[in-house]
Amino acid sequence: MWLPGQGRSRFGFTVNYQFDWEPILESRALILEGLATTILLSLCALALASIIGVIVGTLASSRHKGARLGAAAIVELTRNIPLLIHMYIWYVGLAFLRLPPFLCGVLGLSVYSGAYVAEIVRAGIASVPDGQNKAALATGLTRLQALLLVVYPQALRIVAPSLGNVFSQLIKDSSLASAIAVMELTYQASAIEGQTFRTFEIYITICALYLLLVSAVTLALRLLAGPRDDAPAQELASA
Amino acid sequence: MSKPIIILEDVSKSYGAVPVLRGCSTAVSRGEVVVVCGPSGSGKSTLLQCINGLEPYQSGSILVEGVEVGAKKTDLPRLRTRIGMVFQHFELYPHMTALENVVLAQVHALRRSRKEAEARGRRLLDRVGLASKADTRPGKLSGGQQQRIAIARALALDPQAMLLDEPTSALDPEMITEVLDVLIELADEGMTMMVVTHEMGFARRVADRVIFMDQGEIIEDSPTKTFFSAPVSQRAKLFLSKILSH
Amino acid sequence: MPDVISQNMPFLLQGLVTTLRIAALTAIGGTLLGLAVGVxxxxxxxxxxxxxxxYIEFVRGTPLLVMLFICYFALPALMGLHVTAEQATVLGFVLFIAAYIAEDVRSGLRSIGSGLVRAALATGLTRLQSLRLIIVPLALxxxxxxxxxxxxxxxxxxSVASVIGxxxxxxxxxxxxxxxxxxxxILIFVALTYLILCLLLSSVGRVLHAYLAA
Structure with missing residues (x-):
């Protein structure tokens, strides 16, 4: 009830909207179901996008020109195609595979976001001084060990904020899965809106829920990255 | 002096069209201390990095304990555990404590147990006078302390030889001595070392031989005494006069 | 080119024109609004x-699709207006992208050192003049x-606009x-078209940046 129920607004049109939160409260089961699906969808896509991103990003930092070019091609190819098209590719284009909508959503989201993660991983690796890698190799570690034990941990600290941005973006992007019939938060909101016509209330509600999820991920990443007292380079251009 | 640990034969390397090493040949025997000097850009660091396979070379041969470094089938990680390396900018891992820095390769490259590695790590930190800093991260330590820890990290692998790439040139003047003292002690114990440095006092004191490089070539390779008293080449004379004038 | 594409080309091109019109309108609107908000x-x-x-925090925390729903369903319901899907799309995109551009503008402004501001003031320019003549052009x-x-x-x-019709x-x-x-x-054709357009657009950006930086 934070707006007048009726009356003439200064802008010259009639504000004729009665706020009523009751139907929203009654639909809480559907909303929670949608929220759960959104969380699951995001978590699956987040994990897969990270795997894709680390592999492609590492290839992009390779000494081999072929690997670098290949990685760059993958990144450009995937991130310059709209996410919705990514989802349609799995859901409509590869319909003969009969993948469930949820899986199509996960795949579309992960491949698309994976390109962004790859760019961040590449930048992160580049920001770790080459001497660190050399020092690790000089003590007899293998290339893989040097990456896992010395380069990645330092890169993660540096790119944690950018990674947080991409992950928040992923959660918000997951709303597009509603277009391929994944019954996540936005999908349920549309359904509830169709039944109750409480347009404003329902969208404000899910906005708040998305905001909550995004804040949770940002916080989690900040904790994961740990104290940054020893990070040499605290800033990195966002990818 | 026994048989050489490190043998270089006609090693050449270039970045594209730019030659960085030209026909370098030398050998380092067990227990020998060799100082490598020369103007910046003369290829000293590259030479060192080629010896443990951190930089590839295009022709010639480098043998470490009889193993060809550049050969495809060479197990570089194993070879590198036999040689300790110390860098100009320390290159301690900033996300680990001093002790973890010293322990890492012992556990992951040499497969020592963590307990054994930590015990040895603490002994070495004690030896470089930094036992109390075991749980401190490098960012909180002075340059001299960091370099001493880097030396401990290299020693932890029980290397047969040490390569030191300008170990004191990134240090503030008052910290140079503490690092050189550690190196002098190492030399006195008979550690085989190849040291790129401009510290001519140190060279005079511990080096058996001095190698002088310029423009990717080994110009002079003589016993220390000869090098300082009667350098053969004009370029070495000029270099010495510049570096010793102040 | 497969027959399905060539036979439906006029219809697809019409769609492409709509896409470009929406993109152009919202790019202009979003840049102006974002600039104003950022400053x-x-x-x-x-x-x-x-x-x-x-406003910035709200938009940056909201999915684009939800933003479109708000502009297409919620705002008109709230104000008793009728808007077409395309109008709602343009409004939604402008409001959406402006929030992001505003943040970019802010960090651009912040990246200009206070030394430069002082230098501008020292030459006798007013605060507003130094903003208009030195800071904003540099930041841009x-x-x-x-x-x-x-x-x-x-x-x-x-492409998301298709969801609201x-x-x-x-x-x-x-x-x-x-x-x-x-x-x-059809999807290969669509994907390739977006790919080419996006790559073209970013190379225009690169060229422009290189040109201005020189």
């Missing part, structure tokens, strides 16, 4: 700055890459698919 927030204009911060040059990033995002976003490129393509069912060729 206002950075200048800490009393009252307004706080309100705009709320610096944020060109970020700006073009947003334009590329915007171009990709336009705008017949832009993606919407038209899916309509064609519903009629002739040739999803593979």
């Amino acid at each position: 206002a927030v950075q200048l800490r204009l009393p009252f307004v700055a706080g309100l705009l911060r709320v 040059r610096r944020i060109i890459p970020a700006l073009f990033n947003q334009y590329v995002r915007l171009l990709k976003f336009t 705008v017949q832009e490129f993606t919407g038209s393509a899916m309509l064609v698919n519903a009629r002739v069912f040739a999803p593979v060729s």
Whole structure:
């Protein structure tokens, strides 16, 4: 009830909207179901996008020109195609595979976001001084060990904020899965809106829920990255 | 002096069209201390990095304990555990404590147990006078302390030889001595070392031989005494006069 | 080119024109609004700055699709207006992208050292003059890459408008698919078209940046 129920607004049109939160409260089961699906969808896509991103990003930092070019091609190819098209590719284009909508959503989201993660991983690796890698190799570690034990941990600290941005973006992007019939938060909101016509209330509600999820991920990443007292380079251009 | 640990034969390397090493040949025997000097850009660091396979070379041969470094089938990680390396900018891992820095390769490259590695790590930190800093991260330590820890990290692998790439040139003047003292002690114990440095006092004191490089070539390779008293080449004379004038 | 594409080319091109129109309109609107909001927030204009911060945070926490739903369903319901899907799309995209551009503008402004501001003031320029003549032009040059990033995002976003029934490129393509069912060729065609457009747009950004930086 934070707006007048009726009356003439200064802008010259009639504000004729009665706020009523009751139907929203009654639909809480559907909303929670949608929220759960959104969380699951995001978590699956987040994990897969990270795997894709680390592999492609590492290839992009390779000494081999072929690997670098290949990685760059993958990144450009995937991130310059709209996410919705990514989802349609799995859901409509590869319909003969009969993948469930949820899986199509996960795949579309992960491949698309994976390109962004790859760019961040590449930048992160580049920001770790080459001497660190050399020092690790000089003590007899293998290339893989040097990456896992010395380069990645330092890169993660540096790119944690950018990674947080991409992950928040992923959660918000997951709303597009509603277009391929994944019954996540936005999908349920549309359904509830169709039944109750409480347009404003329902969208404000899910906005708040998305905001909550995004804040949770940002916080989690900040904790994961740990104290940054020893990070040499605290800033990195966002990818 | 026994048989050489490190043998270089006609090693050449270039970045594209730019030659960085030209026909370098030398050998380092067990227990020998060799100082490598020369103007910046003369290829000293590259030479060192080629010896443990951190930089590839295009022709010639480098043998470490009889193993060809550049050969495809060479197990570089194993070879590198036999040689300790110390860098100009320390290159301690900033996300680990001093002790973890010293322990890492012992556990992951040499497969020592963590307990054994930590015990040895603490002994070495004690030896470089930094036992109390075991749980401190490098960012909180002075340059001299960091370099001493880097030396401990290299020693932890029980290397047969040490390569030191300008170990004191990134240090503030008052910290140079503490690092050189550690190196002098190492030399006195008979550690085989190849040291790129401009510290001519140190060279005079511990080096058996001095190698002088310029423009990717080994110009002079003589016993220390000869090098300082009667350098053969004009370029070495000029270099010495510049570096010793102040 | 497969027959399904060539036979439906006029219809698809019509969709593409709509896509480009929406992208162009929202890029212009979003840049102007974003610039104004960014400068206002950075200048800490009393009252307004706080309100705009709320706007920025709200939009940056909201999925684009939800933003479109709000502009298409919620706002008109609230105000008793009728808007077409395309109008709602343009409004939604402008409000959406402006929040991101405002943040880019802010960091662009922040990246200009206080030394330069002092130098400008020292030559006798007023605060507003130094802002208009020195700071904003410099900041703009610096944020060109970020700006073009947003334009590329915007171009990709336009496909989302199909969800609320705008017949832009993606919407038209899916309509064609519903009629002739040739999803593979249609989606490949659509994906490649977006790919080429996005790559073109970002290279324009790169060229412009290089040109201005020189």
